[in-house]
Amino acid sequence: MLLFIALPIISVVTQSLFTPHEQVLEVVENCGPFGCKETTTVNQEATQKLRDAKPLGKFAGLDIYFDRGHLAVNEVSEAWKTRTDMSDFFNALRNLPFYRAMGFTLTHTFTVTPLLIILGFIIAVAVNSLHRHLKGLAIFFSLLPMIVTPLIGSLILFWMVDSRGIVGNALQWLFSDPTLSLKASTGYTWIMLIVYGVWHSAPFAFVVFYAGLQTLPQDTLESSMIDGASRWQQIRYVVIPHIMPLVTFVALIQLMDNFRVFESIVGFSAQAHATSLSWIIFNDLGGETRALSSAAATSVLTILGVAILLSPVLVRTWQDFKVKQ
Amino acid sequence: MKAKAFKQPPALRTLSSLFIILWLFLAAFPFLWTLWGSFKVELDLFSKADWTNAITGARTIAEHGSAFTGNGYEGAWVQEEFWKAVINTALVCFFVVTISLTIGTLGGYALSRSQFRYTFWLLITALIFRAMPPITLVSGYLLPFFEWNLWGILPTTIVVLVAINQPFTLWMLHSFFQKIPKELDESAKVDGCSQFQAFRHVIIPVMWPGVITTGLFSFLLAYNDFAVTSMLLSKENQTMVPKIYSFLGTTQTEGNVMFAVAAVVSATAPLFVLVMFFQRQIVSGLTQGAVKG
Numbered sequence: 259m260l261l262f263i264a265l266p267i268i269s270v271v272t273q274s275l276f277t278p279h280e281q282v283l284e285v286v287e288n289c290g291p292f293g294c295k296e297t298t299t300v301n302q303e304a305t306q307k308l309r310d311a312k313p314l315g316k317f318a319g320l321d322i323y324f325d326r327g328h329l330a331v332n333e334v335s336e337a338w339k340t341r342t343d344m345s346d347f348f349n350a351l352r353n354l355p356f357y358r359a360m361g362f363t364l365t366h367t368f369t370v371t372p373l374l375i376i377l378g379f380i381i382a383v384a385v386n387s388l389h390r391h392l393k394g395l396a397i398f399f400s401l402l403p404m405i406v407t408p409l410i411g412s413l414i415l416f417w418m419v420d421s422r423g424i425v426g427n428a429l430q431w432l433f434s435d436p437t438l439s440l441k442a443s444t445g446y447t448w449i450m451l452i453v454y455g456v457w458h459s460a461p462f463a464f465v466v467f468y469a470g471l472q473t474l475p476q477d478t479l480e481s482s483m484i485d486g487a488s489r490w491q492q493i494r495y496v497v498i499p500h501i502m503p504l505v506t507f508v509a510l511i512q513l514m515d516n517f518r519v520f521e522s523i524v525g526f527s528a529q530a531h532a533t534s535l536s537w538i539i540f541n542d543l544g545g546e547t548r549a550l551s552s553a554a555a556t557s558v559l560t561i562l563g564v565a566i567l568l569s570p571v572l573v574r575t576w577q578d579f580k581v582k583q
Numbered sequence: 584m585k586a587k588a589f590k591q592p593p594a595l596r597t598l599s600s601l602f603i604i605l606w607l608f609l610a611a612f613p614f615l616w617t618l619w620g621s622f623k624v625e626l627d628l629f630s631k632a633d634w635t636n637a638i639t640g641a642r643t644i645a646e647h648g649s650a651f652t653g654n655g656y657e658g659a660w661v662q663e664e665f666w667k668a669v670i671n672t673a674l675v676c677f678f679v680v681t682i683s684l685t686i687g688t689l690g691g692y693a694l695s696r697s698q699f700r701y702t703f704w705l706l707i708t709a710l711i712f713r714a715m716p717p718i719t720l721v722s723g724y725l726l727p728f729f730e731w732n733l734w735g736i737l738p739t740t741i742v743v744l745v746a747i748n749q750p751f752t753l754w755m756l757h758s759f760f761q762k763i764p765k766e767l768d769e770s771a772k773v774d775g776c777s778q779f780q781a782f783r784h785v786i787i788p789v790m791w792p793g794v795i796t797t798g799l800f801s802f803l804l805a806y807n808d809f810a811v812t813s814m815l816l817s818k819e820n821q822t823m824v825p826k827i828y829s830f831l832g833t834t835q836t837e838g839n840v841m842f843a844v845a846a847v848v849s850a851t852a853p854l855f856v857l858v859m860f861f862q863r864q865i866v867s868g869l870t871q872g873a874v875k876g
Binding site for chain 2 (some may be wrong): 268380381383384385387388394396397398399400401402403405406407408409410411413414415417418420422423424457461462465466468469470489511514517518520521524527535536539540542543544550553554557558560561564567568571572575576
């Protein structure tokens with residue numbers, strides 16, 4: 259197991275330090291009847307030999323991390339120096355692929371997570387008050403958006419919001435704008451992806467909260483009622499504190515899941531308007547060129563991002579663990 | 584029997600019922616719509632003229648004489664050879680689940696009975712793997728696989744999926760095993776079982792619910808994966824999800840989105856059945872980590 263955990267990470271890190279070999283160029287002097295000319299040709303044989311000998315490519319150090327496709331240090335400092343105001347600087351950042359992806363990933367993560375927690379909680383409270391026989395049915399249908407393959411789920415929604423699909427049609431009718439297309443504008447695309455994200459993950463929050471509601475102490479609820487708490491106050495002061503640990507759990511899991519948003523971008527073919535870090539890696543790996551080292555550099559950066567996101571949790575788990583011992 | 588004081592006032596009751604209906608509609612409608620539409624021709628499902636065409640199937644009647652047509656399915660399954668992808672998916676899922684569970688039950692049992700506290704590290708690796716996008720690992724696997732000529736075949740993918748899945752499986756089974764009292768093993772051993780016999784005849788029968796839940800989640804992981812399978816499998820060996828993705832590239836130019844719609848419906852159907860039969864296990868699996876905190 260350790261083999262498969264540690265090796266790919268090492269492999270990613272090493273790969274990210276190398277770049278592919280350049281082609282071996284040769285300057286050949288061609289002497290013909292009209293005098294000598296120097297031409298530059300690619301020595302295919304030598305190139306191939308070099309590539310076979312060192313498949314990793316040549317050592318590039320941290321160069322790849324700092325180039326335009328990744329951290330783009332030069333471009334950023336350039337933009338910082340020539341900025342007129344902050345919005346100008348951010349506009350410049352938005353043209354760099356890495357920061358563009360980062361922007362979308364973070365926006366997506368931090369809007370979807372709170373929204374889905376709220377939605378999941380409301381569904382859980384509502385389903386909990388249903389009749390016993392209806393609960394099973396409600397849970398069955400609620401689970402569907404989560405269980406279904408993310409790519410497939412996003413495709414299904416994508417076909418519906420297509421300007422010829424039913425939701426797209428309805429929106430056109432609603433805003434009486436026959437040219438309205440959700441795919442065409444960046445803002446709408448982001449909203450679409452965020453709505454999909456909430457739709458996809460709300461069931462998870464729902465199920466967890468629903469299970470939490472089952473263990474709700476009835477005594478506390480009753481005594482709060484005797485003390486004259488209104489329905490809202492009961493929820494605010496009894497139910498929410500009871501499921502607070504679950505909220506942290508859901509928030510944690512969903513932060514991680516939404517940080518790696520990827521399939522929905524592919525499914526909605528939204529790459530023109532919204533990219534994420536995972537999508538950049540996918541794109542690098544999938545193209546004709548298979549830009550392995552570039553993908554590896556982005557992977558390392560993504561892993562670092564995940565580590566930053568996770569660090570508070572890890573510290574807390576470590577403390578809990580120590581207390582237990 | 585709920586006390587009278589807990590009864591909701593009628594206004595709140597209607598509001599919450601309306602909300603539930605709205606949510607169920609949002610959750611289920613896209614699937615029903617796509618299922619219904621998959622039996623139509625493209626001009627009906629993506630109707631420019633009149634959206635009711637998608638329900639009545641006006642163009643479908645005009646073209647095929649009836650409101651339902653299996654053309655999309657025929658095109659996807661026969662013409663585009665979707666059945667191959669289905670077989671591949673079945674193979675991948677089967678082996679991923681079997682291997683994960685074999686390693687997981689043995690490993691989880693050993694860990695839970697061991698004196699040393701592995702739990703923390705296990706939890707941490709499971710957590711880290713849960714958090715890391717699988718595609719970051721894939722970029723690490725690719726180059727060695729190209730070098731060793733292992734790329735593009737099913738076994739490689741199975742191994743990678745098992746590896747990605749394993750920490751989670753181990754952790755989940757481990758916590759199931761911890762719930763089984765040690766006295767059970769001990770009494771089996773007193774009765775003359777060896778350690779392995781105790782595991783085989785005493786622990787495993789008690790463990791079934793846990794094994795099924797964990798198996799379900801391994802299955803879902805293998806079934807739903809897109810990043811790993813699309814990167815590590817060659818075109819002939821594709822599983823369903825990357826196959827559907829590749830449909831999008833080829834069929835949109837031919838103007839036949841319906842192949843993809845039909846394929847999507849075919850791929851969703853098993854999941855429907857799965858949720859129907861194993862709803863309880865899925866719910867318990869999802870909440871298990873949470874309620875324990």
